[in-house]
Amino acid sequence: MRKRIAVIGSSGGNLYNLGGKDPTKLLGEIISQMESAGVEPAAIQYIGAQSSMDMAGESTPAAVYAWDGDSKQIITVHEGTLGSCNQYAAQLDAGIAEQIRSEEIDGLIVMSADPQKANQQAIQAAVDKQLPIAGTGGTSMAMIAARGAKIILTSGTTGTTNRTRAISFLTAFGKHWGISYRPMIGDAKKAAEMSHQPWRRIQVRGIMMSSLPGFIALALVLALSKIPGLSMLGDVFDVLIKALPVVIAAVAAKQVSDMEEVSVVAGVLAGVLSIDGGIIGGMLGGIGAGLFVNLLFRKCIEWRFPTTTVNIIAGGISGLAAGLIVYYLLAPIALQAGEWVKVLIEGAVAYSPVLAGLVAGLLIWPAIIGGVYHAAILPIVLLEMEKTGNSFLGAVDMVGLVMVSAGITLANIVAPREKSEAALATPGFLINMGFGTFVEAAYPFMFSNKIVFAGAIISSGVAGMLVGFFDVRGTAYVPSIMAPLLSNNMAGFILAMASGLIGSFLITLAANKLGKKRVKHVEEQM
Template sequence: MQKKVVILGSSGGNLYNLGGKDPNALLGELIRQIQKADMTVSAIQFIAAEASMDHVHPTTKASLWTWDGGSAGKVFSGTLEEVNAEAVKEDERIAACIENDGIDGVILVSADPEGANRQALHAAAAKKLAATGTGGTSMAKAQAMGLNVVAVSGTTGTTNRTRAIANVFALSKHWGLKYQPAIGGSVSLPEASQGSVWSRISVRGVLMASLPGFIAMALTLILSKIPGLESFENVFNLMIEALPVIVAAVAAKQVSGLEEVAVVAGVITGVLSVKGGLIGGIIGGILAGVLVQYLLMKCLKLGFPTTTANIVSGGISGLLAGLAIYLFIGPLAIMLGDAVRYVINTALEINSVLCGGIAGLLIWPAIMGGMYHGAILPIILLEMEKTGNSFLGAIDMVGLVMVSAGIMLANVVYPRVKDDRTLAAPGLFINMVFGTFVEAAYPFMFSSKFVLGGALASACIGGLFVGFFNVRGTAYVPSIVAPTLSSDWLGFLISMAVSMFSAFLFTVLANKIARSRNRTSDQ
């Protein structure tokens, strides 16, 4: 039979600032790990205050959370004094359940053995139930009551996830159960990103999540070009050095699935990976993420307190991964990044117009075929790593965003059918204001081969202009801002206008032909 577990406690003092203020996330993570260990939750009694328990008073607002058999939820709200009174009733019910052998183990979360949890813990002590939890003072009092505590830890340096893993691991070990922590995803999506740590490695995911950092870097480049703000060039150079830190932190978090402790490991790795550039930061972050999970579980198996396990897994893994990049992998990563940029620059020096035309022609097939995020985006970011803009970034804005905007504009001004105007307007707005969501053009491209052909032709024409002006730029920014982020604002503006106008004309012509055919068929 499944082991039945009860969760008792509160939002705590120190815990309040380490996840306790969000009972939904704290309890959700505990429930998730309990269910992953093939245990079941029998009851919950959790008092959530709107301030740290170190600084509360009887009139502090609070709420009582319990278990309804399927989920945790708030059942009563009021002052802390009122909530404590309600909690005593739940304490009596749980104590009766324990006395009737309805519970096998206890997880304490900054519990109150002398107050709201007194009856349940006395009953658990009498039954010699296995117990684990966090909260130095409360756990000491629970042990003094005779509770069979199999593991105990403080809260400093921990997260909701690492505390939950440590608590469930301790019970699993005590009962001899197999337990593979639920790592990755979220408490609301418990099956997301499961599997081995290796299955969570995704360079595409790392780069997409890190993209705002690259845009922030590009914006500092704009500021450095404004008269009187030339000093921002130093900020721009600092942002370039920060990119490996950003990607390393994101990679470590995604690969390990361990939230803050992994972010710390990633930042440590990223700082040591600066000389390895973007590629070095990604590799370092992945290594850190793998090591964080490995060292955390190793520490728990050796019986380390959760705080110590967090410190070891976060600090040591970040240091080991960072030193690997700093001493060995970094120089190779820089050489690889330089090689990619060298190939692009060499091709542009031979014939930039031809390169632009080919890139523009292939950009739509690439994104439709799923190659954009896996192949093109990494190259764009590698280019941006050095200069803040990119040749393929310019192709992205001109060949994808502006072509999509042209198609949307045509369907607003001269739609094939009236409903197309309603569909196109939001897509046009997002394209122009955010420089993304080119997929908005798909319904019009897939419903008309003429529009699809016009999109390919317009992207190719725009690419030719990008190559002619030999301009570098970026997407993912408002169209009105994009030229200021480029190496040649006028050339980039002309290229954007040409591709958008071309797509607009092709789509209007296609819609006109479709209207004419519809009128003929109606007659």
């Protein structure tokens, strides 16, 4: 038989500011961790007020949440004033107490409960049956312990999050019952595999993509600093460059451990200590912090540390440990690795800028179609931007991918082979021009017509060649009108962008007309 746990309590005082004000999310995290542990939710009685219980009164708006065993969902069973919710909760309390006495409940999770009123009967039944209890809320847990309850985990709420509390509860129950439990983090199907192999959560592509807004902010500040009267923003640019490893580290730690705020704190600490290693150093520090968070969190729970202390150790010590490793050992190596990549790009451009641009333009479409772009090219773009705020390959991205995709979609708006294709092409054109992304909008037209496909690569190659000829450095992922402002050569970038758009537009236009003629010829022969 699977163990069954009931959850009782309220949004509390301090808990209200640490997840309690969003009952569905708080309780949902507990249910998710129960599923991962192979435990069933038996009942829920949770009072969620619209303000901290420290300041709430009888007239404060509130709601009562319960568990619907049939639909397997958390439901709202009563809404009204806090006073009426307390009265309604007393009915659920009696029902849970009866389930405990009937041995239909094997354990109790308590969060900011009221052992004297709203939760009196359930807690007394748990004491009588010596049910294992895990909970948070210093005052309420002290009162419950004083009654002789069987406490397997107790802690305050300070420094905790929905996820870390839920994992703490289920870890305590797992250890008490001898159940094998691995925390559920992210997708349920992958959670079990990845918990045994944490390295599988390391996704360089995902880290880079999530950190991209920081680099675009850097490029914006660089452009603004060139405007007369705004030269003081040059100092802001210097500060942002130093902050980029911190951004990368925070994102990396969050993705590797996904322990909410705890992992973010660890990542920021590691990132601050990894600044000298550049963005590669920041990534290494963040990855290390994420791995340490998981390890230390699990160990501290096993050692029965209070949840607040667990979070402090997991967030603080993990960040420091990973950061110090980068600071003293890996920073010079990471910085040099980044320099080698930039030297390689600069060397190729210096040897023959036109040839470098042509080759980059010709290869960038096969790279993105083959899945290489985000894994290899985007990190290089960000490494270039780390020093100068714009990039040679970033400029090729804009002229060879974004503008070419815009040209293909524009041609299918102006003169589509079929009327339905105009509706398909319009959103893609607008997004490419307005936001500098969504090059995949051209795929349906490229894959259905070899001439359009070849035209995309040729147009990209010509545009990339002009990027090299004018020695342009720029970026994509920004509105096309703004892109030239963020480059080092506005006129050259505009010409290169125009060549990519016009070239792909004309070739696609011609391909569509040929396609129409072939269709008409076939129809005449039939």
